[in-house]
Amino acid sequence: MSANGRSSFVYVTFIRTTPEKLWAALTDAEFTSRYWFGTSAQSAWTQGAQWKLVGRDGTLTDSGEIVESDPPRRLVIRWQNEWKAELKAEGQSRCTMLLEPVGSAVKLTVTHEIERAESKLITAVSGGWPRVLSNLKSLLETGEIAITEGQHHDLRARELAQAQASST
């Protein structure tokens, strides 16, 4: 995860849909909340536009700016945590979403990186992304989500407890 002063991860999922539908699913505030455990992604989605993630209760969790927007192919977001002081202190990270048609599916590649080794922000988001992507795939392919908000929060709580136990 960390090499040469950089932390990053690369997640890939193949979704049986079209690039246009996937782009809409990634950029619609109401739709994002359906697979992102209540969190909605809000932006005008054009280059230079403000971008934010807002929890169900209205809490601002992350904010930033659209660096590149090429619908329905490529989206780059400058991403800063707003929710936890130690993660916010790490500053800006960069999230790239790449949509490539492959046969009757779309390959979605999510890369999230920050220019610092051992980033806590990257560790924190790396746990959430697989669940978000798995839910997104399930919702687009079957119309149902795979994992509920309650289960997600339970898993998060367990991960935090484990992280605390291993750091002491």
Place this chain on the structure above:
Amino acid sequence: MHIIRSVSDADLLFKALSDPGRRKLMDRLHANDGQTLSELCRYLDMTRQGVTQHLAVLEAANLVAVQWRGREKLHFLNPVPLQEIYDRWISKFERLRLQALGELKRSLEEGSTDPKRRSKT
């Protein structure tokens, strides 16, 4: 190769996971993500050709994602298919366990200290 994915996503995935060498490669990537082939070969008791072949199987199953950084080909562990296994095979059992715990908590908090008496109600 990707076109047949729709028929056999799960087959490719479980086949990829069935080999101890490939699982060890995944452990190496989990410990240190984004490695080149040479870096991966350094700590493994496998020939370079063997590692290359295992990586190809893992990539076909979407368990490894590849990114180019300049002239370096970096290999990243992709946990999304493992999450799908969790969603498909594990989460339903977790739900029952959580439900059972929830019921235990409720029955204890409702003030009864006698489980036999509670179970009759």
